Amino acid sequence: MRDEFPHGGARPLAAVFFALPNRRGERPLAHLAGFSGVPVADGYAGFNGHYEKAQPGGPLTEAACWAHVRRKIFDVHAATGSALAAEALARIGALHGIERELHGKPPDAHIRERQARAKPLATALKLWAERSLTQLPGRSELxxxxxxxxxRWSALTRAFDNGRITLDDTQPEQGDEQSMCAG
Incomplete structure (x- = not known):
């Protein structure tokens, strides 16, 4: 997928969708064999082969999807009304709020604002989540x-250092053929 508008680009939106009969790992390996860039994706194990070795088209760098994280937490909140889940949703929502403000600005503005505003919020979210783990039963959905x-923390926070990477794959904000959404 290509969408340059979120960071001020001019090329038209482009998207390709492949429907596959199953979720076996060799399918994405074959499809992305010549790709080099930063796929934004969920934690689907079928992509792991790309991240573990150099690809013929060049290296792949994983960027994890915040929407997939949020959806898992949202499902817990919807089912249980958990105050901890609500807090996590609010913290993730703040990150997306910053992204909405950055829509249409150039990549350097994304990096600058993410570093100044989003990265500290994400760091606080991580510390909060680590503390919250000690307050929950070991088998809870939250x-x-x-x-x-x-x-997935390293891959989730990769966007804070690259103005062309989106936080999630539900709202494409990549800017060139070196970026794509998957998942």
């Missing part, structure tokens, strides 16, 4: 959602 988030 603890699973928070562990999902923490396990």
């Amino acid at each position: 603890i699973k959602a928070l562990r999902y988030m923490l396990a």
Whole structure:
């Protein structure tokens, strides 16, 4: 997917969708064999082969999707009304609020604002989540959602250092053929 508008680009929106009969890992490996860039995706294990080795088209750098993290937490909140889940949603919502303000600005503005405003909020979210893990029963759905988030932390925060990477794959904000959404 290509959408340059969120960071001031001029090229038209472009998207490709492949429908596949199953979720076996060799499908994305074959599809992305010549791709080099930053896929924004959920934690689907089928992509792991791309991140583990150099690809013929060049290296792939994983960027995890905040919308997938949010959805897991939202589902817990909808089912239980958990105050901890509500807090996590508010914290993630603040990150998306900053992104909405940045829509249409150039990549350097994204980096500058993300570093100044979003990165500290994300750091606080991580610390809060780590503390919250100690307050939850070991098998709760919220603890699973928070562990999902923490396990992907490096990939989730990659966008704070690159103005062309979006926070999630539900609202494309990539800017060139070197970026794509998947998941």
